[in-house]
Amino acid sequence: MTDATATADAAELSAAERDRILAKAALFSPPAATLADGRRELVGLSREELVEEMVAIGEKPFRAKQLWHWIYHQGVTDFSRMPTIARTMQAKLEERFVIGRPGVTTEQTSTDGTRKWLFGFRDGQQVETVYIPDEDRGAVCISTQVGCTLSCKFCHTGTQKLVRNLGAAEIVGQFMAARDSYGEWPSPTDGTPRMLSNIVIMGMGEPLYNYENVAKAMRIVMDGEGIGLSKRRITLSTSGVVPMMDKCGAELGVGLAVSLHAVRDEVRDEIVPLNRKYPIDELLAACRRYPGATNARRITFEYVMLKGINDSEADARELVRLIKGIPAKVNLIPFNPWPGSPYETSSNNAIHRFADIVLEAGYASPVRKPRGRDILAACGQLKTESERQRPVRAGAAVMKAAAA
Secondary structure: OOHHHHHHHHHHHHHHHHHHHHHHHHHHOOOOOEOOOOOEEOOOOOHHHHHHHHHHOOOOOHHHHHHHHHHHHOOOOOHHHOOOOOHHHHHHHHHHEEOOOOEEEEEEEOOOOOEEEEEEOOOOOEEEEEEEEOOOOEEEEOOOEEOOOOOOOOOOHHHOOOOEEOOHHHHHHHHHHHHHHHOOOOOOOOOOOOOOOEEEEOOOOOHHHHHHHHHHHHHHHHOOOOOOOOHHHEEEEEOOOHHHHHHHHHHOOOEEEEEOOOOOHHHHHHHOHHHHOOOHHHHHHHHHHOOOOOOOOOEEEEEEEEOOOOOOHHHHHHHHHHOOOOOEEEEEEEOOOOOOOOOOEOOHHHHHHHHHHHHHOOOOOOEOOOOOHHHOOOOOOOOOOHHHHOOHHHOHHHHHHHHO
């Protein structure tokens, strides 16, 4: 077999696997974005879909541009507060549409300033979202699924079974609701520092198992006439869904974070079960292919430090060998305990020995400062009780298909 034939066969297999992943995602689709009274949710529609809705009610396409501005630049949720739209038109819109937000079930603020929301959706499902402030900026950690299908052993979210995917409106709505909480509307366009300056897609769920909804939401976020965050301010975290990584890089080009957490397949198979499907060599090959990865836009490898599991000096040296040639940095994350966890946090000495080895090899290796531990908002601690409300349709047959 020639190299060209092998490459073509690999590409065909990868495309088939992407199709399978996208088809499986449909089993966990979010509910239709229509209220019980028949009104349509406008948040989450693409520009093209918004034009279609306006034309369908007999309005000119330019109305979509007006609405886009009010919804995503100004953050308005009430049609009557859109002065560029005539009152008769406001009433017409009110009859047919709604501009919603996730409901705030609870809001907690940590002693370190981290804020966590439990957001509720129209079908009663819930997710957690976290804002992590820095000096004059900060990141909103967004969830993409109710629950998770990956079952990573050290992650609290992984103990919650997957209920369903979030829709584009529910994903972008988390960021918009966080902005509501901080009063950060309209979108800054004059260089004014944003408090909510970045998005990290690393809350509940595996975003690449809900790719279509995530991609749609991020295109809305990146639109320059609305929320206007650049792709450089968005980081998507994956546990290593290799066939979707290429698609994400080509279509979105956002920053990539990889939840690596181990340097040997036998260890990663245990703590990140997805590794059994996409082992370390395949994952790192996908990282090397990721478009736009440069020294200015490095891939971030997330590495949770587990005492006696993955924190030896030999592990650090193997990590350096594995990522050689990849523009990268390594975020070392002290394990954040949660009730019932079987793991312990590595000692400070072990963490800093590990960091020194990585740093000496030329890779930044910051030790992440735990944020929001007192409100269970730190990395790996997010979980809701939504599995108690798990719909019948996502029962044994569907879950069996999802595990295939």
